[in-house]
Amino acid sequence: MTNVNDSSIQYNPSFVGKVARLFLPFLESVLPLSLYKLVYDALYVNYNRTLHGAYYVKYIISQLFGSQNSKIKSDLTWRLLPYSMGGRKALENAFDVTHEIESNCIPGAIVECGVAEGGTAAMMALASAQLGTETRQKWFFDSYEGLPEPTAEDYKNGKTGDFIRPLPEGSCLGTIEQVSKLMYETLHLSKKEVTLVKGWFQDTVPYEKNNVGKVALLRLDGDWYESTKIPLENFYDQIPTGGCIIIDDYATCYGSRKAVDEFRETRAITSPLQEDGRGGVWFKKI
Template identity: 65%
Template sequence: MSEQHTLDGVNRIEYRPGLVGRFARILIPFLQRTLPSGLYRVTYDALYNGYKWTLRQSYLLRYAAAHVVGSREDKLRTSLTRKLLPYSMGGKKALENAFELTAKAERNNIPGSLVECGVAEGGTAAMIALTSRELGKTVRPKWFFDSYEGLPEPTAEDYEGGKVGNFIRPLPKGACLGTIEQVGELMFDTLKFPKDEVTLVKGWFQDTVPVKRDVVGQIAVLRLDGDWYESTKVPLENFYDNVSPGGYVIIDDYATCFGSRKAVDEFFAERNIKAPLFEDGRGGVWFEKPSL
């Protein structure tokens, strides 16, 4: 069950990593300080890939249990999560959250497209697309925005006390990289989506999102995973009005990146939005757009 919060400062959402996450917060900065840059990169990649492999293996028990006693949606959720873990930087909780909200949108017949801003390697975008394909009654347009060059530099709006967040691994310029070729291969070659159904939009959000706002039109699920202030605020300002009443908005970095939280809190205040925020269990939040 997701925990409900408001933006009144009383129930402030905080990121609470597990034991592995707390250890990684110590180990990764230590390796970055002590190893030559080339060796650090090789070591980090090996550790990260090993961690993702371990996550996938550890998910086998949940996968097996769902296929023995679970509902159709339980089986689908665990099957898709295990399939997509190699493509996800957010892990199983981000994937399961994307599944649950897309499934809710399909059950509730919320009209509109499926949109993600901040695609990285494509795991959660693929989860949204596959869930809709499996559970939806109609084919929805899917729009996936990213620089496809990794993260930009943070701006002054992202800093608090000289830090930009409470995340586990460093996020330098170019981090969270998934190229448009990699994501295209996943969507079109591996998952066999038609190219007229999935649109990959390359470029910085301030250059692409305003231009595509009217073309995208109505939105059922909007997932924001841009980490920084501008990368969160620009999609909110341009796409929120497109979200159907009863549709869902996911902010992946709310409790981990100071700028992302600031952008959301400002936007809620500016628009007088009273929707409660629900935690995804790993530092992200989501909310349902209030009905008119």
């Protein structure tokens, strides 16, 4: 058994998210899915712009009064917010966990399965470059065609999770062209260090796992049961002691949580799940 009560970690949306959760379900119940998705997408763009603007205050305060680390963290968060679906807390958590592996000199690559437009992947790559002493390989796996359909394992009472955004097949899309542009042109990361692997995890992860080798940090952000289970099962044994695993969707997507709980139970993993403050978790391999 895991040492964390299944119900103790819950989705914790921002204030605006909490307000949206009051009226979006009404819209969802009266509008056809395609129209609801259009309305949702329009609101989401403005929501993200507002959050980006609001973060500017934190960014300035941190640049003026923060420690060296918080200056780097807020600078990277500010730059990468436009490319992130998880927002500030997901980015800051990706920074903190990268700091954890760098300060403990854990050997191995940085791997993300579920990249979308590349925000958290870029955060780990840039944080590692700034905090680490050695260059790591970065492997970023995605269909680059958006989400697949959920499977039966993802559903509980007819729902796939505790979220309000619609997640039909093809959503959360970041194309390989978009992410290549971000990584190689905008951020000037090296193609020798950053590999984008396009395709379904079911095909790409088992095929590439030997090429990836040791994994210091595994970030799972594929939303669904299979999309969490496959990389976890394939990469876990390649993570050395002290390596870290982030599961972005633990409290938001039922299937992701199920895959993690089952895996931890089967392997008798008792390393505590630590929260990112919005529903994601991470744990250290001990």
